Amino acid sequence: MTTLMTPAIVSTVPGLNAPKPTPLSETKTLTVAKAINEGLRQAMLDDPKVVLLGEDIGALGGVFRVTSDLLAQFGARRVIDTPLAESAIVGTAVGLAYRGYRPVCEIQFDGFIFPAFDQIVSQVAKFHYRTQGAVRMPITIRVPFGGGIGAAEHHSESPEAYFTHTSGLRVIAVSNAQDAYSLIRQAIASDDPVLYFEPKRRYHVKGEVVPELGLVMERAVIVRPGTDVTLLAYGALVTTARDAALAAFDEGISIEVIDLRSLSPVDYAVVEASVRKTGRLVVTHEAAQSGGLGGEIIATITERCFSFLESAPVRVTGFDVPYPPAKLESHHLPDLDRILDGVDRVMGRR
Amino acid sequence: MIDFSPQLVQLLSLDGERMPSGDFDPWVADLDGPALLALYRDMVVVRRIDTEATALQRQGELGLWPPLLGQEAAQIGSARALRSDDFIFPSYRENAVAYCRGVKVSDIVKVWRGNAQSGWDPYTVNMATPAIIIGAQTLHATGWALGAQRDEVDSVAIAYFGDGATSEGDVHEAMVFAASFQAPVVFFCQNNQWAISEPVGVQAHRNIADRAPGFGIPSLRIDGNDVIAVLAATRIALDRARTGGGPTFIEAVTYRMGPHTTADDPTRYRDPAELAEWKTRDPVLRLHRLLTSLGEITPEVEAETAALADAAAAELRAGCIGMADPEPLSVFDHVYATPNATLERQRSDYAGYLTSFGTEHDSAEQNRKA
Numbered sequence: 001m002t003t004l005m006t007p008a009i010v011s012t013v014p015g016l017n018a019p020k021p022t023p024l025s026e027t028k029t030l031t032v033a034k035a036i037n038e039g040l041r042q043a044m045l046d047d048p049k050v051v052l053l054g055e056d057i058g059a060l061g062g063v064f065r066v067t068s069d070l071l072a073q074f075g076a077r078r079v080i081d082t083p084l085a086e087s088a089i090v091g092t093a094v095g096l097a098y099r100g101y102r103p104v105c106e107i108q109f110d111g112f113i114f115p116a117f118d119q120i121v122s123q124v125a126k127f128h129y130r131t132q133g134a135v136r137m138p139i140t141i142r143v144p145f146g147g148g149i150g151a152a153e154h155h156s157e158s159p160e161a162y163f164t165h166t167s168g169l170r171v172i173a174v175s176n177a178q179d180a181y182s183l184i185r186q187a188i189a190s191d192d193p194v195l196y197f198e199p200k201r202r203y204h205v206k207g208e209v210v211p212e213l214g215l216v217m218e219r220a221v222i223v224r225p226g227t228d229v230t231l232l233a234y235g236a237l238v239t240t241a242r243d244a245a246l247a248a249f250d251e252g253i254s255i256e257v258i259d260l261r262s263l264s265p266v267d268y269a270v271v272e273a274s275v276r277k278t279g280r281l282v283v284t285h286e287a288a289q290s291g292g293l294g295g296e297i298i299a300t301i302t303e304r305c306f307s308f309l310e311s312a313p314v315r316v317t318g319f320d321v322p323y324p325p326a327k328l329e330s331h332h333l334p335d336l337d338r339i340l341d342g343v344d345r346v347m348g349r350r
Numbered sequence: 351m352i353d354f355s356p357q358l359v360q361l362l363s364l365d366g367e368r369m370p371s372g373d374f375d376p377w378v379a380d381l382d383g384p385a386l387l388a389l390y391r392d393m394v395v396v397r398r399i400d401t402e403a404t405a406l407q408r409q410g411e412l413g414l415w416p417p418l419l420g421q422e423a424a425q426i427g428s429a430r431a432l433r434s435d436d437f438i439f440p441s442y443r444e445n446a447v448a449y450c451r452g453v454k455v456s457d458i459v460k461v462w463r464g465n466a467q468s469g470w471d472p473y474t475v476n477m478a479t480p481a482i483i484i485g486a487q488t489l490h491a492t493g494w495a496l497g498a499q500r501d502e503v504d505s506v507a508i509a510y511f512g513d514g515a516t517s518e519g520d521v522h523e524a525m526v527f528a529a530s531f532q533a534p535v536v537f538f539c540q541n542n543q544w545a546i547s548e549p550v551g552v553q554a555h556r557n558i559a560d561r562a563p564g565f566g567i568p569s570l571r572i573d574g575n576d577v578i579a580v581l582a583a584t585r586i587a588l589d590r591a592r593t594g595g596g597p598t599f600i601e602a603v604t605y606r607m608g609p610h611t612t613a614d615d616p617t618r619y620r621d622p623a624e625l626a627e628w629k630t631r632d633p634v635l636r637l638h639r640l641l642t643s644l645g646e647i648t649p650e651v652e653a654e655t656a657a658l659a660d661a662a663a664a665e666l667r668a669g670c671i672g673m674a675d676p677e678p679l680s681v682f683d684h685v686y687a688t689p690n691a692t693l694e695r696q697r698s699d700y701a702g703y704l705t706s707f708g709t710e711h712d713s714a715e716q717n718r719k720a
Contacts, residue, residue: 052578078500082527083530086390087519088489088527091488091490091493091520092527093493094493095493095496097494099501100497101497112419118483118520123483123490129684130479131472131479133467133683134468134473135472135473170686190687191688192686193533221590265690
């Protein structure tokens with residue numbers, strides 16, 4: 001005997017009647033995930049046209065809880081649990097943007113973005129150019145990225161270079177709670193589409209957050225000044241790079257660590273000024289080396305600062321392999337020692 | 351009650367006789383002689399524009415042209431059902447829809463002359479510019495409809511696409527989303543039997559209209575060469591969307607009488623007998639027969655219609671040939687809405703490169719061509 005299946009109707013949402021949290025109004029210590037959550041909340045309060053789309057972003061609050069409590073506060077019309085179809089998440093965001101909305105899409109994991117690749121590259125990135133400025137695409141696409149969490153395949157990737165190679169997109173990678181808050185607000189307010197990469201393995205790292213927009217998102221930031229080597233990092237590796245600088249300092253090497261923040265466009269003014277001072281450049285990223293952002297930055301810096309360079313710039317990156325099984329990822333991911341090894345090479349010590 | 355079944359809806363016979371239908375007739379009750387004549391004129395004019403654009407391509411004035419020959423009823427009937435606040439997301443063959451929307455005829459060919467990637471500002475006519483990636487626009491229409499739903503207005507989005515597009519994942523995802531959120535969107539599929547060289551049988555083993563009910567979307571399969579049936583079906587779908595009924599799928603069964611584009615050669619893959627057969631179902635001829643029987647066709651009407659068509663063709667030709675080439679440095683314009691230092695550097699480097707040949711950009715262009 002067969003029973004007809006009737007679709008489950010979610011008539012009540014847990015927490016829907018919970019008291020509404022007040023937005024961040026003073027300096028607080030927050031995790032990176034909570035800082036993004038607060039940034040989303042503030043953006044939604046500021047502009048009724050901000051809507052969120054994604055898988056499991058409603059009652060669950062996203063698999064990383066970044067959208068926690070937003071459904072309860074803003075309702076299902078603005079926090080939209082979508083069917084499981086990434087191309088449609090981005091493609092319908094295009095239509096919403098056409099109607100004047102500012103959609104924020106959540107791609108659940110880095111490796112799940114590829115079904116949406118066509119809509120991002122062929123539509124989101126090109127609409128403003130295609131229509132000679134008539135149609136804007138103020139869409140933010142949030143992507144947890146990077147490895148180091150012992151996950152299964154497709155959950156640890158660093159696909160940023162596909163997007164930095166695509167004209168029309170802005171690409172941001174945040175490394176800390178303050179930037180997580182400030183830059184998600186800036187990304188949403190931007191009239192250009194923004195790929196916003198979140199440092200998955202640092203989601204739970206706490207930091208002080210001032211509820212301000214801060215420095216414009218295009219700007220790179222020197223997180224530790226130094227004189228011998230310029231070390232560029234972004235996302236989760238900024239912390240590793242800073243630790244490497246501390247360790248190198250004990251060995252008498254002064255490293256200037258730059259958090260790139262904006263991967264497209266790259267803030268070359270800050271990078272150039274640093275390299276003119278140090279004469280040496282190391283770039284690190286988790287993504288594979290060939291065709292990666294490090295190569296592009298090094299080429300540009302070599303073009304612009306050739307006479308200032310004391311030695312050939314060095315890349316410390318993931319290998320040119322598909323993201324490996326969890327038990328091998330520590331070999332693939334740049335860590336403190338591999339970064340120091342790169343520093344030794346650029347210093348001519350190896 | 352409208353019967354959403356796979357039965358082909360036809361309100362105008364091949365001989366031009368009005369076929370009564372209790373369900374559909376109320377939706378086209380306003381179609382008196384003058385209203386039918388207006389549809390006829392639209393169809394004659396867009397066919398003439400299409401012929402002229404093909405000629406302009408052959409004469410080297412357009413890089414490419416996708417003819418709509420044979421699909422006039424499907425496009426005119428659906429476009430004339432829309433309100434001005436409805437928003438159209440077309441593919442690249444909906445030139446008759448653009449005409450109905452009031453797009454300047456020379457703007458329709460701007461893309462095909464290579465002067466721009468959009469011939470018009472979508473917001474001035476509530477019609478997006480051609481989507482070339484097959485099926486991608488169905489998601490845009492669905493997203494726009496989600497916006498309309500949130501704005502609590504009764505405007506409707508309509509997506510135009512072909513039989514080939516129904517194989518694309520985006521079209522399926524659009525139907526999933528539209529059904530899930532009951533979005534006010536109309537999926538208007540012109541099944542013109544051919545996706546370049548692939549017959550519709552390669553895309554679907556059953557009628558395309560049969561797919562939508564699986565997504566929970568009612569569908570209508572209509573004779574796409576019958577402008578009255580097309581108008582009725584589109585009105586029904588729009589009304590459902592406006593009144594909270596959600597999405598509707600329409601399969602307009604028609605025929606691409608010409609090539610896919612001017613770069614295509616259908617003689618390599620198509621039986622001439624098939625074309626001959628479809629010519630007997632010509633949408634313009636069919637309406638002409640009805641109008642003749644209604645006494646609407648007089649020598650004066652014929653002359654007036656031909657003059658309208660010729661005027662549109664002349665406007666197209668003059669506008670096309672008179673189109674100024676874009677400025678070289680405009681290649682950098684509008685990549686971003688906000689300033690971008692990396693791109694500005696490329697622009698200023700290239701401007702410097704161009705001026706290194708002299709004060710005029712033209713001299714650099716000439717050097718490059720030489």
